[in-house]
Amino acid sequence: MTTPDTTYPVLVVLDDSPHGGIPTTAAELIGAASTIGAPVVLATSAAGDNDALASKLGALGATRVLIADAAADAAAGSAGNDGTSIVDAADAAFDTVRPAAVIIAHSINGRDVAGRLAARRRLALCVDAVGVRRDDEGVIVDHSVYGGNYTSVSAATHSAPVITVRQGGIEHRAAATQASVETLAVEPSGRRAATVTSTEPLVQTSSRPDLRTADKVVAGGRAMGSEDKFEEITGSLADALGAAVGASRAAVDAGYIDHTHQVGQTGVVVSPQLYIALGISGAIQHLAGMQTAGTIVAINTDADSPIFEIADFGIVGDVFEVVPQLIDAIDSRK
């Protein structure tokens, strides 16, 4: 077990979890921070009881936990709702910690907070990281670009970088520690921001894993042919594996499934351990959303389909014949 370098604190700013408690990205963000220094985690009081929170975050590798006080939350409505109070908290935490880098999820809220924090403090902003590391001169950030065909590298020359981490992009997990916990006094800045007049929690209607954070994804393409067949083939294989359901844009445009499931350049970017593409040709815009997956499996009738160029395992065959056999084989092993 490596001891975190406490002379090199790295501030991790957690998103508010829609369901309370610790967001699902916490382990990954703390893991990323631990590769370059000692993770200091900023959470809001909305995340729950302070000591319990510190113990859970310590188990994920946080060395120190800062909890933004409830007064700041209340002053701005609810922490994170409009992005303002969490930016105020991150700003205050930055003064307290003087971090070598700030790490935030590349989620919708996370990108908002990262941009605001970087602009407010004039820090460098490195977005959509799939790797973070450190050399003698500072922090280095890896990005997967052009549909995963190239890796680009960025480094800040003038400040601690604010880094947004692609969900599922970093596998490293930190060793458990005993985290200290302290309350962080946050002075609401009163800066202009969107005014949230009402919020409605998103009711999760599916028991399937969330596409953005799932470690397994089964995605269906145009070849499914209909909404019913999409559910019968893609949905059933996903359920057999406990995977999330993804789709190509052609499948979404054809109305087989809701747009929130679209993977790719204009959809969700995922980086699961396993990605199974069913009847998806592998257009560059689709690859942009899944090419960094750990293991890619493709099933397609056309042996020349581009998806096979990036697949680790390929089956040239008809999804309507292959997938039911796969499901039977998986079920027989349960």
Ligand SMILES: Cc1cc2nc3c(=O)[nH]c(=O)nc-3n(C[C@H](O)[C@H](O)[C@H](O)COP(=O)(O)OP(=O)(O)OC[C@H]3O[C@@H](n4cnc5c(N)ncnc54)[C@H](O)[C@@H]3O)c2cc1C
């Ligand atoms: C600006 C822009 C943004 C875009 N953004 C995205 C994006 O975010 N995500 C995205 O996915 N696309 C995106 N696209 C669209 C993209 O270019 C492709 O058109 C789309 O990905 C194709 O979807 P598909 O692979 O399902 O369909 P197709 O390209 O039609 O491929 C269907 C595949 O199914 C195979 N097949 C057919 N029948 C069977 C069968 N019975 N069994 C097995 N295989 C079978 C075929 O051989 C074929 O390879 C974007 C396009 C543009 C211009």
